[in-house]
Amino acid sequence: MTDTPARDARYYSGFYPMHLGLLSVATNVMPIAWWTPVSKEPFRFLLAIDRTNHSLDLIREHREAVLHFLPFDRRAAVIRAGYVSGRRTRKTERLGFHARSSETLRDTVVIEGADAAFELTMASEIEHPLGDHVPFVFDVTYVHRVRRPASGHPLLFLGHRDFATLGDRDRFRP
Numbered sequence: 001m002t003d004t005p006a007r008d009a010r011y012y013s014g015f016y017p018m019h020l021g022l023l024s025v026a027t028n029v030m031p032i033a034w035w036t037p038v039s040k041e042p043f044r045f046l047l048a049i050d051r052t053n054h055s056l057d058l059i060r061e062h063r064e065a066v067l068h069f070l071p072f073d074r075r076a077a078v079i080r081a082g083y084v085s086g087r088r089t090r091k092t093e094r095l096g097f098h099a100r101s102s103e104t105l106r107d108t109v110v111i112e113g114a115d116a117a118f119e120l121t122m123a124s125e126i127e128h129p130l131g132d133h134v135p136f137v138f139d140v141t142y143v144h145r146v147r148r149p150a151s152g153h154p155l156l157f158l159g160h161r162d163f164a165t166l167g168d169r170d171r172f173r174p
Contacts (some may be wrong), residue, residue, distance in 0.1 A: 017164060022068040022078050022114070023047065026107045027057040028086035029097060031078050034133060037066060043140040044123060048133035054086045056134060059169040063122040064105045066136065068114040072153040072165035079163065084141040104141040115152045117144040 018033040034048035047066060049056045059065060070078055077095040084091050092099045092109065099109035104119050111117070120138035129135055153165040 001014050016159045019069060020075075020078060020155045020157040020163070021082055022070055022081060022111060023055060024066045024068065024092075024099070024109050024111055025055045025064070026062050027090060027092055027099065027109055028058055028097070029081045029091050029111065030055045030086070030155075031075045034068070038137060045118065045120060045138050045140065046135055047120075047138060048135045050133050056084075059122065060125070061135060062107050064108050065120045065122075066105070066108050066117050067120060067138075068104060068111050068117040070111070070155060072112050072114060072155050072163075075155050075163055078155060102142070103144075110144060114144065115146050115154070119143075 006064045010082045021032045021035055023030050023032045026038050030053060032047060032049075036046050038044050047065070047067070049059060055065075059134040077097060080095055081091055084094060091097075092111070098112040100112060102108055102119050105121070108119075110119070121141050123137045123139045126135040126137070156164045156166070158164055
């Protein structure tokens with residue numbers, strides 16, 4: 001293995017794969033890989049949104065979102081959601097997503113067909129972020145779970161434009 005000082009090489013080296021989600025805010029959707037749980041009690045996620053993304057403005061306006069995990073066979077629509085601007089079109093309809101009302105949120109839709117979906121309300125926006133993404137902490141207000149993660153085919157982001165799902169699987173038995 002060779003080390004390289006190139007910026008892109010550092011970024012794309014070592015922390016992928018990441019479980020790719022689909023974030024809905026109001027009726028807009030976007031793919032998101034920069035998320036992580038940060039608290040079990042209360043149940044919270046941290047999401048990082050690019051400063052140029054239309055969903056950033058929507059999150060600040062609505063203060064809610066839904067984090068969905070769709071199966072690998074829905075990858076084309078999830079990925080295309082990152083290439084179509086929600087400023088100019090209603091992406092849910094254009095990309096063939098079926099949306100319904102959420103259980104606990106005022107304005108944000110739930111996308112049908114997800115393995116799991118988490119309804120979220122904003123707890124805080126990280127003040128003065130130092131990078132190209134703005135981090136937010138969200139409280140989970142409702143969980144829609146269709147299947148256990150181990151039984152599905154999650155959409156994994158490998159960096160740049162590469163995607164995969166799980167192949168061989170093993171359950172640890174001590």
